[in-house]
Amino acid sequence: MRLGRVFDDRTRKAVTSTVYKRTRDVKGAIFRTLLQVALLVALLVLAVLLVDTVLDGWSVLDGRLGDFLAGGLRSQSGDPELGVFQGIRGSLWIAVFVIVLAFPLGIGAAIYLEEYAPRSRLTSFIELNIRNLAGVPSVVYGLLGLAIFVRGLEDITGGKSVTAAGITLAVLVLPIVIITSSEAIRAVPGALREAGYGAGATKWEVIRTQILPYAAPGILTGTLLSLSRAIGEAAPLILVGAVTGFLGGQSGLLDVTQLQERFTAMPIVITRWVQQSGRDGGFATAAAAAIVVMLVVVLLLNSAAIFLRNHFEKKR
Amino acid sequence: MTAVTDATAAAESEAFPPDVVFRVKDLDCYYGSHRAVRYVTMDVREREITAMIGPSGCGKTTVLRCFNRMNDLIEGARATGTLLFRGVNLYDSRVDPVEVRRRVGMVFQKPNPFPKSIFDNVAYGPRIAGAVPKRELPDIVEASLRRAALFDEVKDRLKDSAIGLSGGQQQRLCIARAIATSPDVLLMDEPCSALDPISTAHIEELMHTLKEEYTIVIVTHNMQQAARISDRTAFYTAEVDSETNVRYGLLVEFDTTEKIFSNPSDERTENYVTGRFG
Numbered sequence: 001m002r003l004g005r006v007f008d009d010r011t012r013k014a015v016t017s018t019v020y021k022r023t024r025d026v027k028g029a030i031f032r033t034l035l036q037v038a039l040l041v042a043l044l045v046l047a048v049l050l051v052d053t054v055l056d057g058w059s060v061l062d063g064r065l066g067d068f069l070a071g072g073l074r075s076q077s078g079d080p081e082l083g084v085f086q087g088i089r090g091s092l093w094i095a096v097f098v099i100v101l102a103f104p105l106g107i108g109a110a111i112y113l114e115e116y117a118p119r120s121r122l123t124s125f126i127e128l129n130i131r132n133l134a135g136v137p138s139v140v141y142g143l144l145g146l147a148i149f150v151r152g153l154e155d156i157t158g159g160k161s162v163t164a165a166g167i168t169l170a171v172l173v174l175p176i177v178i179i180t181s182s183e184a185i186r187a188v189p190g191a192l193r194e195a196g197y198g199a200g201a202t203k204w205e206v207i208r209t210q211i212l213p214y215a216a217p218g219i220l221t222g223t224l225l226s227l228s229r230a231i232g233e234a235a236p237l238i239l240v241g242a243v244t245g246f247l248g249g250q251s252g253l254l255d256v257t258q259l260q261e262r263f264t265a266m267p268i269v270i271t272r273w274v275q276q277s278g279r280d281g282g283f284a285t286a287a288a289a290a291i292v293v294m295l296v297v298v299l300l301l302n303s304a305a306i307f308l309r310n311h312f313e314k315k316r
Numbered sequence: 317m318t319a320v321t322d323a324t325a326a327a328e329s330e331a332f333p334p335d336v337v338f339r340v341k342d343l344d345c346y347y348g349s350h351r352a353v354r355y356v357t358m359d360v361r362e363r364e365i366t367a368m369i370g371p372s373g374c375g376k377t378t379v380l381r382c383f384n385r386m387n388d389l390i391e392g393a394r395a396t397g398t399l400l401f402r403g404v405n406l407y408d409s410r411v412d413p414v415e416v417r418r419r420v421g422m423v424f425q426k427p428n429p430f431p432k433s434i435f436d437n438v439a440y441g442p443r444i445a446g447a448v449p450k451r452e453l454p455d456i457v458e459a460s461l462r463r464a465a466l467f468d469e470v471k472d473r474l475k476d477s478a479i480g481l482s483g484g485q486q487q488r489l490c491i492a493r494a495i496a497t498s499p500d501v502l503l504m505d506e507p508c509s510a511l512d513p514i515s516t517a518h519i520e521e522l523m524h525t526l527k528e529e530y531t532i533v534i535v536t537h538n539m540q541q542a543a544r545i546s547d548r549t550a551f552y553t554a555e556v557d558s559e560t561n562v563r564y565g566l567l568v569e570f571d572t573t574e575k576i577f578s579n580p581s582d583e584r585t586e587n588y589v590t591g592r593f594g
């Protein structure tokens with residue numbers, strides 16, 4: 001009995017001496033610190049940028065936000081009618097074109113590639129090229145837009161119009177929409193497909209009732225992020241002829257007659273004002289305020305994306 | 317040409333015994349150019365449980381998935397030889413695989429309920445078949461869940477997601493989903509391999525009752541399970557082709573379960589069922 005207890009104590013000691021030992025995971029700790037530093041640097045840069053921009057544009061944002069949102073491009077920064085309305089209007093229409101053209105075409109192409117296309121060399125060749133297209137610099141798309149949509153299809157687009165710009169940017173984000181949608185569709189578990197087919201569903205029924213609902217959150221996230229990208233692009237817009245100087249006419253936000261007229265967009269407005277700030281310091285403040293406005297618009301879009309994704313995720 | 321085929325088909329159906337659901341003769345299954353399963357000849361009889369047993373890679377699942385043309389979903393998969401479903405050649409070009417799958421239901425190895433409500437899971441087949449008026453759906457769902465011995469456990473939460481059920485319940489839900497389209501045959505691909513012993517016992521009990529209305533073909537790794545529940549057993553094994561040096565599966569012996577487990581005619585079967593194999 002007593003011997004047994006001694007033995008137990010010894011065993012216990014032997015065990016505690018090993019399991020109580022704190023193995024120092026030094027490499028792990030270093031790695032973890034590095035990760036935290038990386039996150040911190042990224043957040044810090046972002047915060048500095050944001051605070052700096054808001055401070056720069058504060059006098060406009062605080063003083064005359066209403067007029068600034070309603071105003072247009074002017075040659076003097078002191079002009080009380082100086083504002084971003086035309087930029088917002090142009091960007092909004094570009095977004096409409098991307099949603100109407102790039103989303104259905106891109107998602108459709110992705111469904112075809114993933115579900116219908118035979119696994120052949122041609123298919124992988126096409127997939128490879130779509131990936132390459134996603135990496136093509138946006139200026140190249142601007143040249144394409146200038147050649148095809150501004151000059152070639154002038155009768156339809158009206159030349160240097162918001163229509164030409166919208167189609168150009170829709171083409172620009174099309175590969176991204178296809179890739180992200182393909183990935184979302186590929187992530188649908190095979191068991192779900194089999195269950196659908198096993199219950200006697202046709203291919204179309206399996207796609208409609210199982211694959212698309214399951215892939216919807218992923219498709220949505222990818223497509224809306226590509227929309228943010230389209231709204232932020234400036235380079236292709238310069239090539240398809242976005243107006244940088246004075247833009248006449250005061251069509252309303254939703255007035256469709258402007259679709260074939262000259263246009264401008266938020267990134268162009270910002271670029272232009274930053275360029276002019278050397279001559280007229282007031283433009284620096286206006287540019288900063290415009291950046292804040294654009295950030296808010298993009299932020300709203302991304303929030304909508306997250307909200308919709310959560311909604312679909314709950315449903316699936 | 318067609319006339320000849322029709323004449324042959326007529327001759328076949330005349331000679332076709334009414335209690336044979338599937339007649340398999342010299343069936344070979346290919347994946348691309350690889351002849352993966354060879355020499356399968358067996359009859360599946362009505363209202364019996366036919367078990368297919370054998371080591372991994374012996375082709376039993378491949379053969380099972382021919383019975384409802386599920387292998388069509390795998391690119392490059394095809395079959396040669398004869399596979400008659402109630403006298404009709406399943407691999408005839410006129411056969412619509414979707415219609416086959418409505419008549420030959422399937423339960424998979426891992427429970428795979430849709431991420432929808434319990435009700436919608438069971439109603440899925442009837443809904444897409446479109447043959448049932450909407451107001452009859454609740455009755456069909458209830459009857460299917462009852463037959464799958466699940467109704468009492470879920471009757472108060474038919475609108476809840478099927479993902480919240482336990483593994484055994486999910487598998488019974490999948491059985492309910494499979495029988496909701498009132499198929500002739502139920503194919504089960506190792507339906508208990510992901511379940512605990514109590515759920516397994518549930519499913520086995522259920523198969524005994526289902527046998528009164530359905531013909532069941534089950535693939536199982538569990539020899540005791542085959543011995544307990546099945547009327548006939550097919551033993552498959554894997555061998556290496558001496559010429560090409562590739563592994564392929566083949567049917568060794570097909571007989572009544574009693575004979576297979578007590579007095580098999582092939583030595584390979586005996587070695588396997590007595591545990592002297594691998």
